[in-house]
Amino acid sequence: MKNYIKADPWNIIEEGFNPQLNKISESIFSLGNGRMGQRANFEEQYSGPALQGNYIGGVYYPDKTRVGWWKNGYPNKIDKVINATSWIGIDIEIDGEVLDLAHCEVEDFKRILNMREGYLERRFTARLKNGKCIRVQALRFCSIADDEIGAIRYCLWPLNFEGTLKITVYLNGNVYNQDSNYGEKFWEPGVTEVSDEGMYLFNRTKKTGFEVCTGSNFLIRKNEKQIRIDLEDICDQDYVGQRFFVEVKKNQPLSIDKISVQLSSLNHPGGQLMQCARQSLGQAMHKGFDQLKQAQAVAWAKKWEESDILIEGDASAQQAIRFNIFQLYQTYTGKDDRLNIGPKGFTGEKYAGATFWDTEAYCLPFYLATAEKQVSRNLLLYRYKQLDKAIENATLLGFGDGAALYPMVTMDGSECHNEWEITFEEIHRNGAIAFAIYNYVRYTDDRSYLADYGLEVLIAIARFWKQRVNWSGAKQQYVMLGVTGPNEYENNVDNNWYTSKMAVWCLRYAREAAKQVSRASPGKYKDLLQRVHFKEEEFEAWAAICSNMYLPYEPSMGIFLQQDGYLDKQQRLVTDLPAQDRPLNQNWSWDRILRSCFIKQADVLQGLYYFEEEFDLETLKRNFDFYEPRTVHESSLSPCIHSILASRLKDKTRAYEFYLRTARLDLDDYNNDTEDGLHITSMAGTWMSIVEGFAGMRVINDKLNFDPLLPEGWTSFSFRVQYRECILLFKIATAEITIENKGHKGIDLKIREKDRHIPGNKVVQLDQD
């Protein structure tokens, strides 16, 4: 855990330059716009420890897999988002010495991530070995208004000299993925071009054939006046740049506005990328840095209007929630149903930039409440479009008759992961994908989605569960053998309560959804049944399973059992563990972790979170009190669920404790792994901890419910949700709850189980009781 980020409501601030922290800061200060993302690498040369990273959503490479002992059924590739041509480079040379913060004295270093306006600023003074002193201010952003544009303003002031600077502005395609399994380069050799209208680097990925064209142009201001200067063109295979020499005077600023565009064949016609890039870049240059930056501020203002959470009385919590929201919208904006949310977003290579169940289980609620319906719908359509591949995947594993198993890790719908206990057995992911459909429909009331897309997915998933369970002669019940639950610290277990519960729920909901569609859209229903060869007899088999599924339960303790045999384990509590044993996954061998009672992340409790309406508070409390003390929270996805459940149990202290752990996970580098990238998907869990946790928001019987709780030390917290046609602003303060209905239509809510009507365009204030 670290503590070097300064608290501030709207900014993330690092003061002082510490090369040891640089890779962590590169992650924390990452920029993105849902289409591209750029780690906080320096514009100028830097020879110290760094992870260069510029990634483009949807552009990936199928790396050859690396497996020690092959298991039948493994995919032979892992699709990875690729480090793409770097558009940020500006080399500075002063009197023959290159500016490189690893080789000079650095003073007054400051990095600021301005979340309100969406840009990164960096300032420092450097004293070179040759004694020359220079002040630099670099400002840059990835435009969320036009998501193919990145812009930089790089200003420098000679502090103790006058003379000639040698400056090279360039694009660099000599980039690699550090996680390439066999040190392979993922791009074909690039094509470069340079002219008065800019420099261009055209790339094509090997195998997948994605094309990317990066263009860049710049203008120079000396002493705040634009100047024209002779440029030397450099045009190598994977590198294109322009170099110039410029006389500078002491304390007089020289600035470079570098504007870049990065276009891919996902969004532009094949063969015309270079031409499109020229056009885009021309337009962007015409607008210029200031206008682009203004548009960026406006676009972010709108995002904040829709999604901000204001916390009064706790600067650290305030900064953290904004950081989480900011990074989520930097990663996914919901414009494109081919894109999704990788666990690290665009902030690193880990987890390959691919899609996990995190999206449905953690991210969807955030986007449901803070964005237009279309955004969540696109997340669902992403899976709908991959249904064929999910069916193919299930077929490979021996299932048939249209059963679908969505992959554990995917880019295009095919499985990319090669760990049998996960890939083949962590099948609860199928449930999360079904639940997301339920959650979306429940929240948005968009019932057409079921008829058009949702039911088809639900049937395929139900068919999978139907085939995945088997009848146990010994138990005279249906069982589910050989699974891995959300708690990955148990592998290949029998009858994981969460997975079996989820399977039963899926079978029930698929049938219920079918009924709804058959009533509401009989024509579509009939077509669908024909298309997927569905016979209504299948319902009977589903019902038989639902009515006689084995769900392990320990009556003497009143708890659901995580899996068969859980109580055979030596029962210890996390508080019994010596500090030097934590985290377990770095200190214990894998088998020791597996046979211990310690839990990585919510498992039974994840199920109680999903299906809370079925269980009373006493049941929740018993299970929480049993499982939480055995949970080491070594998944970033764990604290948020525990925070929500603790809120539900009115345990303010622990709810807040878990909140902080999820909220500041990356800012404070809790798990010592922020340098690999940020935990983007768990950031949505932070939002959930507040809105579903502290505020207790639920949709029950088509009605929004709240059950607010104000953490100790907070004066108030405020948030905004879109729900169906309404926009509601909530403020939970010490003495009162204020609800503003921003729409014209009134809405009926339940606050602490009491019905409340909030008329359109009105503010209603309720006393805290």
Next chain:
Amino acid sequence: MKNYIKADPWNIIEEGFNPQLNKISESIFSLGNGRMGQRANFEEQYSGPALQGNYIGGVYYPDKTRVGWWKNGYPNKIDKVINATSWIGIDIEIDGEVLDLAHCEVEDFKRILNMREGYLERRFTARLKNGKCIRVQALRFCSIADDEIGAIRYCLWPLNFEGTLKITVYLNGNVYNQDSNYGEKFWEPGVTEVSDEGMYLFNRTKKTGFEVCTGSNFLIRKNEKQIRIDLEDICDQDYVGQRFFVEVKKNQPLSIDKISVQLSSLNHPGGQLMQCARQSLGQAMHKGFDQLKQAQAVAWAKKWEESDILIEGDASAQQAIRFNIFQLYQTYTGKDDRLNIGPKGFTGEKYAGATFWDTEAYCLPFYLATAEKQVSRNLLLYRYKQLDKAIENATLLGFGDGAALYPMVTMDGSECHNEWEITFEEIHRNGAIAFAIYNYVRYTDDRSYLADYGLEVLIAIARFWKQRVNWSGAKQQYVMLGVTGPNEYENNVDNNWYTSKMAVWCLRYAREAAKQVSRASPGKYKDLLQRVHFKEEEFEAWAAICSNMYLPYEPSMGIFLQQDGYLDKQQRLVTDLPAQDRPLNQNWSWDRILRSCFIKQADVLQGLYYFEEEFDLETLKRNFDFYEPRTVHESSLSPCIHSILASRLKDKTRAYEFYLRTARLDLDDYNNDTEDGLHITSMAGTWMSIVEGFAGMRVINDKLNFDPLLPEGWTSFSFRVQYRECILLFKIATAEITIENKGHKGIDLKIREKDRHIPGNKVVQLDQD
């Protein structure tokens, strides 16, 4: 399954050249002498499919491991026996065209492995593209009399021409392991030398620094007279050769006697290898091919005298058992306690040439009965010497106080395998190593071994089991969680009957062995206890576990349960499986295999084999009848145990069926994998199927027991066993059993539970009843 090997009692014969079968034949016709092994690669160039292989026992390289998802506790290397400098090369060029069976017409091709005398012969006629016809006869062996020598006699006859042959005799160090994880070469660049006294190639392995010097010299006979000829020396970095041109006449033979030596720093002082090689090669050349071959025949005659099994009335079974015995002695002769028996011996790269539990569980009984005590003792000492590393290995996995976990796969005692469910959980191997000590002492009565070495190993293993079990509050018994039994088609299960049974046995036997040693050698006992910090209170904890260990059992069926939850599986029989699903491990995804009831190899039955004295025949039958029909025998180690148990149950048909399956596994390429190398360790199981199976040999209460059974179609079978001071020859025929006591001392046996005395130097004949 293939069927191209001709039946013959003493020879393995292939007729006709089929390049598709070449890699299989390269395995089957492999040569070895316990110190080095050579696949049946051709002397002359061959550009068709081949796996070049020449391996030296004890010389290995720690290849960098290849793992997709790292688990804490994994070793970062895998030690591999290395493909070493090839000593067989003789290139033939006729009129500018290289002799290469991939590029000419081949007639009358015949390969013969002469097992009686221990050599490989190959004959063929080749018609080159240029029309020249040549007859070749190549004969070679790896000397078992002097295990650093290999010799070749390569004869050729021009059939339709006279002219000049260009011949190159060489050593080639440009060799790779095909299974190198990252395409790395494991040897440093070699040093070569050539003179009148031979050619030499000196090699050193990277990292491990083993040194090997290969030397070769040759003589030429034309028309059966030795000739001297001008030689051109070729001396490159990893290649050294001598080339000559020789005039040949139609039908007049030209022959080359090439003699090679291969010395390693394991057996010769560092820095003097080249000198030693010169001396060895000089001596070998002085003896010459014929004398060396004669010594080989004599040495093999002695081996056969000690270990041959004669089967009358079944040529195929006869050939098979000799092939198995021959390959075992080619792999391990027991001279050197630093060497062991890899599952593929020296016949391929698979399984890295490393040591598995196969040695103790399958090979030991063979060597106990067919060789001097010292041979088996060396196998045991191999593990004793690695005890420190086994303790270190257990420490890495969280055990303490001197507990030892022997590695799953090892060369020098350290773990080399990286599959968590095997490496960390297939811990029953520890039991096999303890059982081998028991078995050795029981068979040889060498009780000094316990005091000097065995007890120390047993205590360390018992300490492991003591820590590995835990008390189950739910069951109020000790349980063993998270293991993989011998049936690797189940991973990470709880309470595998075999493993738990074995653990209890180990705890009991360690205590019993301690008592024996304390009585017989109190001084050594005291020293040992002090050295390993053993307190006799530990016995109490062991006894507590033994008296209350949970061993899953299903009373309604009277069967031991393979593991918790086995009866929750869908119960199917192997006969229900469609043919196209077999073998499962090539057709089903891993999870499907795991959750099925199908068993890879004996598991509960392996335990009943080990501990048969504890169970009556009814119990054995019930378990056999339940488990065998669920067993797919996809491990080469499975049929032999089933054959032995079927013999015990007097089920002749199945005992014979399983015998054939183990005996001809490689000759008939049952599993379609003989090209990777032979299943050396399961070959000992073939021997067990006859001696422990058909003949029913056991040691019970210090007495040798037999319970013979003659398979249908066999007229008789005969075998020889060394037991303590006695040497006994058995012949089981239709009408009678003949027992010859070759020693001076009489011996008391039990035949079919009746006591029999066999006086020294006498033959006793008993009627079959």
